Amino acid sequence: MSLKEIISFENVSFSYNKIRVLENVNFKIKEFASACILGPNGGGKSTLLKLILGLIKPNIGKVKIFNSSPEKMRWKIGYMPQYMSFDSLFPINIMDVVLMGRVEKHLFGRYSKKDKEIALKVLNLLSLEGCINSNFSSLSGGQRQRALIARALASEPELLLLDEPTVNVDPGVEEDFFEILEELGEHVTILTVSHDIGFVPKKFKNVLCVNRTVIEHPTSQLTGDVISQMYKKNMRIVHHDKHACIIGDENE
Amino acid sequence: MNELLHALTLPHASFLRYAFIVGIISSIPFGIVGTYVVTKRISYIAGAISHSVLGGIGAALYFNFNPTVGAIASALIAAFIIGFVSMYAKQREDSVIGSVWAIGMALGIMFISKTSAYTASLMSYLFGNILLISKTDLIIVSILSLIVLVICCCFYSKFLAICFDEEHARSRGINVGFYYLLLLCLTAVTIVLLVRIVGIIMVIALLTLPSAVAAYFSQKLSSMMVLAIIFCAFFTLAGLGTSFIYDLPSGPTIIIFGGIVYLFIAIIAAKLGRRA
Numbered sequence: 001m002s003l004k005e006i007i008s009f010e011n012v013s014f015s016y017n018k019i020r021v022l023e024n025v026n027f028k029i030k031e032f033a034s035a036c037i038l039g040p041n042g043g044g045k046s047t048l049l050k051l052i053l054g055l056i057k058p059n060i061g062k063v064k065i066f067n068s069s070p071e072k073m074r075w076k077i078g079y080m081p082q083y084m085s086f087d088s089l090f091p092i093n094i095m096d097v098v099l100m101g102r103v104e105k106h107l108f109g110r111y112s113k114k115d116k117e118i119a120l121k122v123l124n125l126l127s128l129e130g131c132i133n134s135n136f137s138s139l140s141g142g143q144r145q146r147a148l149i150a151r152a153l154a155s156e157p158e159l160l161l162l163d164e165p166t167v168n169v170d171p172g173v174e175e176d177f178f179e180i181l182e183e184l185g186e187h188v189t190i191l192t193v194s195h196d197i198g199f200v201p202k203k204f205k206n207v208l209c210v211n212r213t214v215i216e217h218p219t220s221q222l223t224g225d226v227i228s229q230m231y232k233k234n235m236r237i238v239h240h241d242k243h244a245c246i247i248g249d250e251n252e
Numbered sequence: 253m254n255e256l257l258h259a260l261t262l263p264h265a266s267f268l269r270y271a272f273i274v275g276i277i278s279s280i281p282f283g284i285v286g287t288y289v290v291t292k293r294i295s296y297i298a299g300a301i302s303h304s305v306l307g308g309i310g311a312a313l314y315f316n317f318n319p320t321v322g323a324i325a326s327a328l329i330a331a332f333i334i335g336f337v338s339m340y341a342k343q344r345e346d347s348v349i350g351s352v353w354a355i356g357m358a359l360g361i362m363f364i365s366k367t368s369a370y371t372a373s374l375m376s377y378l379f380g381n382i383l384l385i386s387k388t389d390l391i392i393v394s395i396l397s398l399i400v401l402v403i404c405c406c407f408y409s410k411f412l413a414i415c416f417d418e419e420h421a422r423s424r425g426i427n428v429g430f431y432y433l434l435l436l437c438l439t440a441v442t443i444v445l446l447v448r449i450v451g452i453i454m455v456i457a458l459l460t461l462p463s464a465v466a467a468y469f470s471q472k473l474s475s476m477m478v479l480a481i482i483f484c485a486f487f488t489l490a491g492l493g494t495s496f497i498y499d500l501p502s503g504p505t506i507i508i509f510g511g512i513v514y515l516f517i518a519i520i521a522a523k524l525g526r527r528a
Contacts, residue, residue: 053423071425079423090291090416091470103413104424108406135471155424 003031005067006159006189007052009214012061014047021047025061025214029206034181034190039210045193046082048210049161052191053079066158075104078157078188080148082164088137094147095132098123101154115154122153126180142173146180153184160184162192256493268496271382274393275488278445279462281400283481285442286463287473288435292415295460297334297436300349302443302455304330304356309377310363319377320392323447327440330356335433380451380503382492393445400438411435412473449488450503461510462487468521487513 007029014022021044029035039045050056051063054070065073078101098119099111106112111119123129126146131139139147145165152160162181166174181190192204209215259265260272289298308326312319330352337348364374376384404411413421414431422428446455466479491506 055422074423074425077423079420081417081419081423087291087293087416089467091467091473091476092412092416093471096412096472097416099409100413100416100420101424103409103421104426106409109409111409133471151420 003033005029006031006065007191008062008064008067009051010062010064012051012058012063014044014051014056014058016047020212022051022058022210022214023212027208027214027216029189029191032185032189033206034185034204035192035206035208035216036204037191037193037208037210039195041195043211045195045210046163048208048214049079049163049191049193052159052161053077075155076158078152078155078160080152080160080162080165082167090136092136093133094123094128094136094139094150095119097136097147098150098154101151118156119150119154122150125153126150140173142169142177145169145177149180153188157188160188160190162190164193164195166194256496259496266387267383267385270385270387270390271492271502272489274382274385274390275449275492276485277390277397278393278449279481279485279488281397281438281442281445282459282484283462283466283479284404284477285400285439286459286484287466287477287480288411288415289439290460290463290467291473291476292435294436294439295456296346296349297338298439298443298459299456300334300353300356301327301330301436301440302447302452303353305444305447306360306377306452307356307358307363308360310360310367313367313373314363320389320444323444324441326356327444328437331436331440332433335436339429339432376451377447378451378453379501380447380449380454382449382502385448389448393448396441396445400442403434403438407431407434408474415473450506454503454507457507457510458484458487461507461514465510465514465517468517483510483513 005028007027009025009027012022012025013020025048037045037048047056051058052065052070054063054065054074063070066076095116099115102111102115102118105115120129120132123132126149128143128146128150131143136144136147149160149162149165152162166177169177181192184190191208205218207217209217259268262268289295305323305327308322308324308329309319310322311326312322333352334345334349338345341348360377361374410421410426410431413424413426414428414435418428443455443459446458450458462483463476463480465483466476469479470476487510488506491509492502494500494509495502495505
């Protein structure tokens with residue numbers, strides 16, 4: 001059985017105010033081929049996600065999602081934006097945050113019973129059933145992050161986009177988080193953005209290295225040369241039993 | 253107090269009854285829209301819209317048409333200008349808001365100064381005079397309140413989504429620009445209602461103080477709205493009553509009353525270590 005093609009970029013270029021952010025990007029992602037998007041700050045990672053969501057359009061080239069345009073297929077994508085943009089004083093509980101993943105389902109009025117059932121289901125999945133009525137700002141960083149993933153899952157997505165999901169999470173919690181991602185990866189295709197190189201080799205089979213252009217690698221082939229090329233800096237990669245870690249050489 | 257209750261029942265004191273009824277009815281849109289203004293942090297936009305209202309009122313007096321129509325028109329124009337600029341030219345947003353604020357006022361003062369018969373009424377538009385409210389105003393306020401209430405109920409979940417996280421809402425295919433403009437228009441209409449009561453200068457205070465107080469007791473946006481409505485009605489009625497008994501101007505009395513309650517609650521909350 002051949003797997004469906006979920007994302008395809010053909011010769012895509014994009015510029016912000018005449019500054020080229022992405023140039024001649026070509027890659028394809030198939031169903032369940034979860035990958036990590038890696039690259040330096042300002043390298044175009046978030047731009048790539050916005051192109052996938054159809055929030056911006058490429059200047060040149062073609063983006064196809066589920067063999068159609070991103071605008072038409074957007075509803076199949078669950079999206080978790082970067083943590084930074086939230087107002088910590090906002091009066092909202094977890095249930096309402098998660099229901100937001102289904103905000104486009106009804107033109108008027110309130111959420112249906114089905115919406116609430118699905119929200120409860122994903123809250124259970126992420127072990128948040130105990131704090132449904134807690135205020136969003138009263139949660140720990142890890143719980144908040146899980147609530148935002150729950151919101152993305154409440155959209156019942158076939159593709160899950162996570163933008164820097166571990167940026168405000170403690171290392172211990174990060175481990176749990178990877179386990180959740182691994183479990184989810186069996187049912188949905190996940191694309192996770194990270195600027196943390198150590199994040200990748202632990203859990204992802206594929207890596208998309210983004211710095212103006214996109215290069216696909218299996219994680220096993222992620223070598224010091226690849227990383228150095230991307231970050232324009234001397235780096236060494238150290239393979240442990242299962243993990244690999246990358247050491248930047250400051251005395252370049 | 254007895255004096256006030258007695259005055260409310262007098263047949264010739266209909267102005268006082270209208271003032272109280274308008275105070276209660278208009279609390280509904282104030283509480284709802286005020287909550288959005290506070291949580292979306294657009295009180296400076298509300299300030300610019302309220303001051304631009306004077307331009308419309310001035311034009312109405314000069315060209316001799318209904319000032320409420322002029323006020324609504326200028327508030328909506330200001331909302332659209334600011335809305336489009338904040339969507340498409342973010343880096344110049346504050347300059348445009350400042351300009352709309354000042355140009356609206358300048359136009360209003362220019363028109364009113366050329367309409368000699370009405371110069372005295374400038375004060376009542378700037379500082380409000382709930383006791384000048386007529387039966388027609390009562391009907392206009394009721395209809396506009398109903399419109400705001402219906403729209404906010406219909407689009408509650410959409411507004412909540414764009415106030416909390418615009419980017420995520422956009423990723424769900426929500427037309428964020430449309431709802432943002434709609435919210436600014438609702439704010440504009442609500443401000444016109446408020447101008448009657450507390451005047452152009454003090455509008456922002458009555459729009460934001462009840463919601464700011466309500467925020468201390470709310471875990472959800474909807475409960476913040478309900479509480480804000482109650483606080484708003486309470487400030488308006490208590491302020492009106494006090495201003496009647498001690499013969500004070502009604503607008504400033506309402507605002508000072510709200511300000512005192514807000515400070516009191518903020519100090520207690522700070523002592524108890526609760527969030528703002």
